[in-house]
Amino acid sequence: MSKLSIFSGIFLIFVSLSAIFAPWIVPYPYDLQNPGELLQSPSIKHIMGTDRLGRDLFSRILYGARMSISVGMFTAFAALIIGTIYGAVSGYIGGRIDNIMMRIIDVVYSLPDLLLIILITIMAGRGWISIFLALSLVSWVTIARLIRGEVLRLKEMHFIESVKALGANHDRILFIHILPNTLGILVVTLTFRCAAAILAESTLSFIGLGLAPPFASWGTLANDGWGTIKFYPHLTVFPAVTILITMLCFNFLGDGLRDAFDPHKRI
Amino acid sequence: MLLFIFKRFLWGIPVLLTVATLTFAIMHIVPGGPFDREKKLPPEIKANVEAKYHLDKPVHKQYFLYIYGLIKGDLGPSYKYLGRDVRDIIKDTFPVSIQLGVLALFISIIIGIGTGVIAGIKSDTIWDRLTILFATTGISLPNFILGIILSLLFSHFYKVLPPALWEGWRYMILPSITLGFAPAAYIARLTRSGVIDVMNKDYIRTARAKGLKYRSIVLKHVLKNSIMPVVTILAPLTAALVTGSFIVEYIFSIPGMGRFFVTAVTNRDYPLIMGVTLIYTVIIVLANIAVDILYTFLDPRVKIDT
Numbered sequence: 232m233s234k235l236s237i238f239s240g241i242f243l244i245f246v247s248l249s250a251i252f253a254p255w256i257v258p259y260p261y262d263l264q265n266p267g268e269l270l271q272s273p274s275i276k277h278i279m280g281t282d283r284l285g286r287d288l289f290s291r292i293l294y295g296a297r298m299s300i301s302v303g304m305f306t307a308f309a310a311l312i313i314g315t316i317y318g319a320v321s322g323y324i325g326g327r328i329d330n331i332m333m334r335i336i337d338v339v340y341s342l343p344d345l346l347l348i349i350l351i352t353i354m355a356g357r358g359w360i361s362i363f364l365a366l367s368l369v370s371w372v373t374i375a376r377l378i379r380g381e382v383l384r385l386k387e388m389h390f391i392e393s394v395k396a397l398g399a400n401h402d403r404i405l406f407i408h409i410l411p412n413t414l415g416i417l418v419v420t421l422t423f424r425c426a427a428a429i430l431a432e433s434t435l436s437f438i439g440l441g442l443a444p445p446f447a448s449w450g451t452l453a454n455d456g457w458g459t460i461k462f463y464p465h466l467t468v469f470p471a472v473t474i475l476i477t478m479l480c481f482n483f484l485g486d487g488l489r490d491a492f493d494p495h496k497r498i
Numbered sequence: 499m500l501l502f503i504f505k506r507f508l509w510g511i512p513v514l515l516t517v518a519t520l521t522f523a524i525m526h527i528v529p530g531g532p533f534d535r536e537k538k539l540p541p542e543i544k545a546n547v548e549a550k551y552h553l554d555k556p557v558h559k560q561y562f563l564y565i566y567g568l569i570k571g572d573l574g575p576s577y578k579y580l581g582r583d584v585r586d587i588i589k590d591t592f593p594v595s596i597q598l599g600v601l602a603l604f605i606s607i608i609i610g611i612g613t614g615v616i617a618g619i620k621s622d623t624i625w626d627r628l629t630i631l632f633a634t635t636g637i638s639l640p641n642f643i644l645g646i647i648l649s650l651l652f653s654h655f656y657k658v659l660p661p662a663l664w665e666g667w668r669y670m671i672l673p674s675i676t677l678g679f680a681p682a683a684y685i686a687r688l689t690r691s692g693v694i695d696v697m698n699k700d701y702i703r704t705a706r707a708k709g710l711k712y713r714s715i716v717l718k719h720v721l722k723n724s725i726m727p728v729v730t731i732l733a734p735l736t737a738a739l740v741t742g743s744f745i746v747e748y749i750f751s752i753p754g755m756g757r758f759f760v761t762a763v764t765n766r767d768y769p770l771i772m773g774v775t776l777i778y779t780v781i782i783v784l785a786n787i788a789v790d791i792l793y794t795f796l797d798p799r800v801k802i803d804t
Contacts (some may be wrong), residue, residue, distance in 0.1 A: 338513070342517070342737075343737040343738070343782070344741070345744065350521065350524055350771075350775065353763060353766075354527055433640070434640065434642055437745070439760065439764060440760060440763055453646070460650065460654065461654055464654065468650070
C-alpha cells in the first residue's frame with residue numbers, strides 16, 4: 232500500500248479513537264454554555280472558537296465524530312450483511328429467482344439514494360436509529376450486486392466443482408468456499424460504503440433533514456454556522472474541513488486496499 | 499424504432515405507479531398529521547379542514563382520489579401554502595431547477611469531455627496529471643463542501659459574485675459550478691480511459707497510416723468511439739443532479755423545486771412531497787429512455803429489442 236493510504240488509515244483510527252474517548256479528552260463539556268465567550272474566533276483557549284451559546288467548537292466536533300463515524304460504520308456493516316446474503320443467495324441459486332431478485336434491486340437502484348433516504352426518514356423520524364435504518368436500506372444494493380457478480384464467477388470455478396464432487400452441501404459450498412473468497416472485495420467496499428454513509432448523513436444534516444438536536448453530527452454543526460457564515464465563518468469552516476479530510480482519507484484508504492487486494496497487481 | 503420508443507415509454511408507467519403508491523403509503527403510515535399544531539385546533543374546525551382535503555375518507559378512497567387526480571394532472575392542494583395547488587408551486591419552481599440542472603449538465607459535459615480528451619491523447623504529460631488531480635478531487639469533494647468553499651471565496655472574501663438568489667446570469671455561476679463539478683470530474687475520468695483505449699486500436703493506426711490529419715482523427719474517430727461510456731452514465735448523472743439540486747438550492751437560497759422539497763419535508767407538506775417526488779421520478783425515467791435511444795443511435799451494434 233502507498234504511504235498516503237497507510238497514513239489515511241492511521242488518521243482514521245486516530246479519529247475513531249478520539250470519538251470513542253471523547254468524554255475524557257475534550258477540553259470543555261460539549262454542552263457547556265459560556266455567556267462570557269460567545270462567538271469567539273479561534274484562539275489558544277478555544278482552538279476552533281465558540282458558537283453562539285459560547286460552547287467550545289472543538290469539543291463539539293469531537294462529539295460530532297461519535298455521531299458521524301458511528302452512523303458510517305454501523306451502516307456499512309448492516310449494508311454489508313444484508314447485501315452479502317442477498318447477493319450470495321441470488322447469485323448462487325441463479326435462474327428465475329436470481330432474475331426476480333435482481334429486478335427488485337433495479338427498482339431500488341433507479342431512484343436516487345438521497346431521495347429514498349429522505350422519504351424513509353420522513354416515515355421513521357429523525358433520530359440516530361432512523362437515519363441508520365434509512366442509510367442501510369439504501370446502501371445494501373450496491374454490495375448485493377457486487378457479491379452476486381463474484382459468486383456467479385466463483386461458482387463456475389474448478390475448486391467448487393471438486394468440493395461438490397466430494398459431497399459438500401450447499402451451505403458449506405457457499406459459506407466455507409465461496410464467500411471467504413470475496414473477502415478482499417468486501418473489505419474494500421466496506422471502506423467506500425462507510426465514506427458514502429458518512430457523507431450522506433452529513434449532507435442530510437447540513438440541509439436540515441438529518442439528525443435533529445440535541446444530536447450534533449458534523450453536518451449539523453456546519454449547518455448551525457451556515458446562517459451566519461458572513462460574520463463567523465469558523466463555525467462552518469471547521470466542521471466542513473473535518474468532513475472533507477475524513478472523506479479524502481476514506482477514499483485514499485479504499486484505493487490502497489483495492490490495490491493491495493487485487494491479485495493482478497501483487498507482483 | 500418508433501415501436502421501441504413507445505414500448506420504453508410504456509415501461510415507465512409501472513415505475514411511476516409504484517413510486518406514487520409508495521410515497522402515498524409512506525405519507526399515510528407516518529405518525530402526526532399535517533394539521534397537528536402545538537395549539538390544538540377545535541374539533542369542528544379540524545373536521546372541516548380534514549373534509550376539505552379528503553382526510554376523513556377511508557384510506558383506499560383517498561388513494562383512488564389521489565391516483566385519479568394524478569391522471570388528470572392534478573397533484574392536490576399544498577397543506578402549507580394555503581390556497582396554492584402543488585401544481586402551481588411546481589410550475590413556478592420547476593423552470594428555475596431546470597435552468598440550474600441544464601447549466602450544470604452543460605458544464606459537466608463540456609469540461610469533462612474536454613479535459614478527458616486532452617488528458618487521453620496527451621497521456622503522461624502535465625495536462626494528463628492535472629486532469630487526474632481534478633478527477634480525484636472532484637469525486638471525493640462533497641458538493642455541499644464545494645458550495646461552502648465557493649461561496650466563502652467568491653461572495654464573502656472577494657465580493658465578486660452574489661451568494662444567494664436567482665436573478666440573472668451572475669447568480670447562476672456559483673451554483674451551476676457547484677452542481678456540475680463532481681459529474682465533470684467523473685466524465686473526465688471515463689473519457690480519459692475511453693480515449694486511451696481507442697487510441698491504441700488498429701483503426702486509429704490505419705487512419706494515421708493513410709495520412710488523415712491528427713485533428714480529424716481525434717474529432718471523427720476517437721471522440722465518437724470513446725464517448726460511449728459517458729452516454730451510459732447520463733442516467734445516473736441525471737439522478738445525481740436531481741439530488742444535488744436539493745443541496746445546491748439550499749446553499750444558495752435558490753427558489754427552485756429542490757429547495758421547496760426540503761422545506762416541504764420539514765413542514766410535512768405531504769402533497770408537495772409526493773408531487774415533487776413524482777416529478778423527479780418522471781425526469782429520471784425520461785433520462786433512462788433518452789439514454790437507451792441515444793445508445794442505439796450511437797452504436798449500431800446495440801440491438802433494438804422490440
